Amino acid sequence: MQPEVTQADVVIPEPKKASHKISQTFKKLLKYKLAVVGLIIIGIQIVMALGANWLTSYDPLTQNLSLVNAPPGSAGHWLGTDNYGRDMWSRLLYGARISLIVGFISVVVGTFFGVLLGLLAGYYKFLDGLIMRLSDLMFAFPGILLALLIVAVLGSSLTNVVIAISIWSIPSCARIVRGSVLSVKKQEYITAMRSLGSSDRRILFKHILPNCTAPIIVFATMHMATAILSTSSLSFLGLGAEPATPEWGAMIAAGQQFMWQAPHMVIIPGIAIMLVVFAFNVVGDALRDLLDPNMKKQG
Amino acid sequence: MTDILQIENLNIHFRTAEGSLSAVHDLSFSVKKGETVCVVGESGCGKSISALSIMGLLPENGHIAQGKILFEGTDLLSLKPDQMRKMRGNKISMVFQEPMTALNPVFTIGYQLREPLRIHQGFSKKQAHVKGIELLKQVGLSLPEQRMKQYPHELSGGMRQRVMIAMALACHPQILIADEPTTALDVTIQAQILDLINDMKEQLGTSVVMITHDMGVVAETADRVVVMYAGEIVEEGDVETVFNDPQHPYTKGLLASVPKVEGELTQLQAIPGSLPNLGEAIVGCRFQSRCPFAMDICRSQAPPIYEENGHQTRCWMKEGESIADNIVPS
Numbered sequence: 001m002q003p004e005v006t007q008a009d010v011v012i013p014e015p016k017k018a019s020h021k022i023s024q025t026f027k028k029l030l031k032y033k034l035a036v037v038g039l040i041i042i043g044i045q046i047v048m049a050l051g052a053n054w055l056t057s058y059d060p061l062t063q064n065l066s067l068v069n070a071p072p073g074s075a076g077h078w079l080g081t082d083n084y085g086r087d088m089w090s091r092l093l094y095g096a097r098i099s100l101i102v103g104f105i106s107v108v109v110g111t112f113f114g115v116l117l118g119l120l121a122g123y124y125k126f127l128d129g130l131i132m133r134l135s136d137l138m139f140a141f142p143g144i145l146l147a148l149l150i151v152a153v154l155g156s157s158l159t160n161v162v163i164a165i166s167i168w169s170i171p172s173c174a175r176i177v178r179g180s181v182l183s184v185k186k187q188e189y190i191t192a193m194r195s196l197g198s199s200d201r202r203i204l205f206k207h208i209l210p211n212c213t214a215p216i217i218v219f220a221t222m223h224m225a226t227a228i229l230s231t232s233s234l235s236f237l238g239l240g241a242e243p244a245t246p247e248w249g250a251m252i253a254a255g256q257q258f259m260w261q262a263p264h265m266v267i268i269p270g271i272a273i274m275l276v277v278f279a280f281n282v283v284g285d286a287l288r289d290l291l292d293p294n295m296k297k298q299g
Numbered sequence: 300m301t302d303i304l305q306i307e308n309l310n311i312h313f314r315t316a317e318g319s320l321s322a323v324h325d326l327s328f329s330v331k332k333g334e335t336v337c338v339v340g341e342s343g344c345g346k347s348i349s350a351l352s353i354m355g356l357l358p359e360n361g362h363i364a365q366g367k368i369l370f371e372g373t374d375l376l377s378l379k380p381d382q383m384r385k386m387r388g389n390k391i392s393m394v395f396q397e398p399m400t401a402l403n404p405v406f407t408i409g410y411q412l413r414e415p416l417r418i419h420q421g422f423s424k425k426q427a428h429v430k431g432i433e434l435l436k437q438v439g440l441s442l443p444e445q446r447m448k449q450y451p452h453e454l455s456g457g458m459r460q461r462v463m464i465a466m467a468l469a470c471h472p473q474i475l476i477a478d479e480p481t482t483a484l485d486v487t488i489q490a491q492i493l494d495l496i497n498d499m500k501e502q503l504g505t506s507v508v509m510i511t512h513d514m515g516v517v518a519e520t521a522d523r524v525v526v527m528y529a530g531e532i533v534e535e536g537d538v539e540t541v542f543n544d545p546q547h548p549y550t551k552g553l554l555a556s557v558p559k560v561e562g563e564l565t566q567l568q569a570i571p572g573s574l575p576n577l578g579e580a581i582v583g584c585r586f587q588s589r590c591p592f593a594m595d596i597c598r599s600q601a602p603p604i605y606e607e608n609g610h611q612t613r614c615w616m617k618e619g620e621s622i623a624d625n626i627v628p629s
Contacts, residue, residue: 210406
């Protein structure tokens with residue numbers, strides 16, 4: 001016998017897709033004015049990075065010793081040239097590419113391992129102590145000091161900067177993910193899934209992980225800012241990019257001694273770093289407000 | 300009829316900061332094939348914990364100190380975790396109290412409904428999808444094709460509970476444990492869900508262990524009733540015997556506390572007092588502090604179980620009535 005269907009049960013269904021939720025979140029994000037500014041800045045950086053070859057006719061490494069320290073607005077070089085006569089605009093463009101790539105790779109690698117360790121620590125009690133004490137150990141070092149240490153051991157290059165920043169971001173990511181896992185695994189739907197015979201691995205990766213995506217997205221966005229800033233800091237200290245590389249931090253370092261004759265050499269990459277870090281931070285902030293129901297603004 | 304599930308002397312303990320607490324004490328009952336057994340008792344008496352222990356899903360700080368849970372003669376407690384996992388959802392299933400939180404919010408109904416079929420039956424995604432639609436039809440959901448694509452938040456509580464039942468029955472389990480399946484639902488939906496469980500039971504020949512604190516649910520569904528108090532069975536018997544001739548003062552209290560719609564307006568009967576704390580060492584009968592008939596012996600010695608035509612009672616008041624042969628050592 002078929003059970004009756006009552007009137008109350010009939011709700012007109014409107015199928016929704018996961019992509020729908022993403023576009024909805026994006027639409028809501030556009031209501032945050034600062035986040036829109038941030039998105040525009042990030043968009044500009046992406047265009048600069050992707051279109052570096054077409055946006056300038058100068059090579060960022062070609063020197064022109066007859067035209068050194070040209071101020072912004074000079075003929076042919078609208079952002080001026082540096083102390084070797086290299087075009088600042090072209091260096092800024094290629095620098096955008098470097099900072100985006102280095103930031104992105106280190107965030108992806110760091111988040112990957114952080115999520116993995118966080119999931120394990122949150123789910124398996126016997127691993128929790130070990131993983132969390134190890135991360136405490138890493139937290140004991142100030143971040144930049146740890147990165148310095150890793151670069152000092154591995155030698156200075158952009159690849160090693162990526163490795164250093166990745167390693168350094170693992171513990172904070174692991175801690176965030178572990179927290180979410182601890183709360184998600186107590187939910188009834190996890191017990192329900194277990195009562196259906198799902199294995200631990202299936203529950204952990206298919207049911208718990210998707211419920212932790214919000215904090216992971218926020219972490220990754222915010223960490224992008226930190227990663228870009230750290231890359232520049234390390235390069236400024238001479239531990240990252242090789243001297244001639246058009247990396248923003250390295251450009252500031254090179255411009256230091258010409259502060260008074262050619263201040264644009266320091267100010268232009270400085271502003272670029274500031275804007276990008278600001279952009280990722282405000283977008284991350286807005287995402288957190290959007291995705292974390294506890295952080296929602298009143299009214 | 301043969302016993303499909305036998306629980307023997309089950310003792311469940313919890314590790315807490317104050318030491319080990321005994322949540323369930325010497326629980327024994329059995330479930331026959333195709334039978335509905337209702338486990339009744341107030342909140343905190345150990346019903347849900349007993350249900351979770353059958354599933355092998357006790358919380359991390361809980362453990363089974365002693366006892367056996369025999370399913371078709373095999374002791375579930377002796378199975379390896381992986382063997383037990385293959386039982387869950389396949390041979391033994393569970394429906395939870397709160398349909399609003401028992402479905403994963405980030406997946407569609409279809410995805411979750413396919414899970415047990417893919418895990419236990421090795422169905423392909425397509426086969427599982429077809430079977431899922433069939434299951435949703437079986438549990439009486441309209442527009443099953445569209446439901447498969449919907450997310451839990453798009454369904455009402457009653458509809459979600461139907462989905463939960465469909466998931467639990469997907470692999471035709473021999474036992475369905477329903478942990479207060481109607482408590483969180485509207486009264487109008489409650490009856491529908493109980494009817495559905497009854498119908499599915501008839502169709503599939505599943506035995507049902509229904510956990511509830513609602514005597515109305517018991518009257519509607521049970522073949523046999525197990526009344527629990529403070530982690531112990533105080534009375535067990537056929538539903539008719541227990542309702543018409545309750546022996547234990549606690550069962551009498553439970554039955555008296557059901558509001559009556561017909562007849563003259565009377566004050567609702569309540570059982571005075573509350574459950575003893577798990578940490579308390581109880582001397583004598585567990586119910587004595589709230590029992591209106593408590594005698595001296597109740598305060599010093601725990602009562603044994605008295606049996607009369609399959610109707611078991613754990614109360615000293617039966618002492619006078621019974622003959623020595625009927626005493627079952629507890």
